Amino acid sequence: MLLIQRQGGVLKIFKRIKENDFSEKYHVVFSRIFVVPVFLIAISGAYLTFDRFVIGDLQNSMSIKEEILSDNKYLKFDLISLDKVKKVIYPFSKSESDFYAIELNDRSVMVNQYNNRIYSQSFYPFSYFTKEWFYNLHTGKGNLFLSIILLVSSISILFFIFTGFKISIKSTLKSLNIKYLSSEKDSKYIILVGSEKGNTFEFAKFLSAQIQSFGERVIIKPLNSYKIYNQAETFIILTSTYGEGDPPSNANNFVPLFKKFSQHNKINYSIIGFGSLKYPKFCAFAVNVDSMIKPLDNFDEIVPLMKINRRSVLEFNKWIKMWNNSAITSVKFKPMEIET
Numbered sequence: 438m439l440l441i442q443r444q445g446g447v448l449k450i451f452k453r454i455k456e457n458d459f460s461e462k463y464h465v466v467f468s469r470i471f472v473v474p475v476f477l478i479a480i481s482g483a484y485l486t487f488d489r490f491v492i493g494d495l496q497n498s499m500s501i502k503e504e505i506l507s508d509n510k511y512l513k514f515d516l517i518s519l520d521k522v523k524k525v526i527y528p529f530s531k532s533e534s535d536f537y538a539i540e541l542n543d544r545s546v547m548v549n550q551y552n553n554r555i556y557s558q559s560f561y562p563f564s565y566f567t568k569e570w571f572y573n574l575h576t577g578k579g580n581l582f583l584s585i586i587l588l589v590s591s592i593s594i595l596f597f598i599f600t601g602f603k604i605s606i607k608s609t610l611k612s613l614n615i616k617y618l619s620s621e622k623d624s625k626y627i628i629l630v631g632s633e634k635g636n637t638f639e640f641a642k643f644l645s646a647q648i649q650s651f652g653e654r655v656i657i658k659p660l661n662s663y664k665i666y667n668q669a670e671t672f673i674i675l676t677s678t679y680g681e682g683d684p685p686s687n688a689n690n691f692v693p694l695f696k697k698f699s700q701h702n703k704i705n706y707s708i709i710g711f712g713s714l715k716y717p718k719f720c721a722f723a724v725n726v727d728s729m730i731k732p733l734d735n736f737d738e739i740v741p742l743m744k745i746n747r748r749s750v751l752e753f754n755k756w757i758k759m760w761n762n763s764a765i766t767s768v769k770f771k772p773m774e775i776e777t
């Protein structure tokens with residue numbers, strides 16, 4: 438589901454991957470390749486657990502019926518082919534009360550060791566066959582090709598754990614490493630950030646540090662924690678876009694929150710969209726937010742919506758220039774240095 442959502446629909450699953458980072462790129466590449474076998478491993482594993490703790494207990498309490506045969510039926514060993522025999526337990530002693538216990542494909546039988554007469558038989562219940570089917574699917578028993586696929590898929594799960602952990606740590610560190618000078622109660626500048634992997638927070642931190650150097654109170658908040666800010670005068674909204682022009686995960690609730698909380702003050706605002714021109718809906722979420730805010734009377738635009746392709750510092754500095762040229766703004770930003 439996550440794969441489909443992040444790719445922006447089922448059909449987009451087969452599109453070329455546009456990520457450059459190794460972990461991010463191959464997390465998507467391998468999840469596309471292994472989605473089916475990993476799903477089968479998960480389903481069969483879940484069934485086997487269910488069987489072990491629920492169906493197994495149920496069967497134990499009902500106990501499988503063993504039918505003692507009164508008529509003389511004999512097991513013709515020479516007519517039973519080996520592929521129908523799963524297990525043979527030999528009699529422990531020469532006593533006539535010790536039987537062969539033979540497990541066939543559909544039932545188990547107790548057979549007299551001297552004359553091959555079937556003493557008793559018990560047929561397996563339906564759940565036995567489903568369990569066996571899921572067990573073979575889960576372990577690849579009896580099928581070399583399937584077991585190789587399962588082996589490689591299991592290794593891919595370790596890869597997903599490793600790269601997923603790396604992506605998540607990277608994004609958490611980027612969003613956590615924010616120093617607050619002010620509380621949201623007394624901040625004049627509110628920087629609202631929509632980000633999935635934390636890159637947009639880097640730009641927010643850059644702006645926040647400079648606003649603080651002007652002695653102004655500023656706070657950085659994810660778009661999903663939008664509320665009424667009593668002292669707010671300026672909003673700077675920075676947001677990325679994912680999938681079909683969807684918000685990043687920390688902004689997926691912003692639109693209803695924005696409609697619910699109407700600010701008491703007049704707000705000057707500017708929106709910066711972060712996206713990539715490789716996607717057809719370039720910065721679409723930022724565009725949505727812009728068209729939601731623009732018509733409101735108590736919101737005044739400082740700089741028109743700026744769409745930034747692939748975190749271009751050059752384009753970000755263009756926004757800074759426009760901001761600095763605005764008569765409304767008392768805080769002026771230094772341009773961001775371009776990494777070489």
Ligand SMILES: Cc1cc2nc3c(=O)[nH]c(=O)nc-3n(C[C@H](O)[C@H](O)[C@H](O)COP(=O)(O)O)c2cc1C
Nearest residue numbers: 632633634636637677678679680712713716719720
């Ligand atoms: C799976 C995926 C889907 C994306 N979809 C879009 C999109 O529809 N439109 C767009 O402009 N950018 C899209 N991007 C690019 C990101 O928005 C861009 O890389 C942004 O800088 C990420 O910022 P963040 O790390 O703060 O979330 C997508 C990126 C990925 C990995």
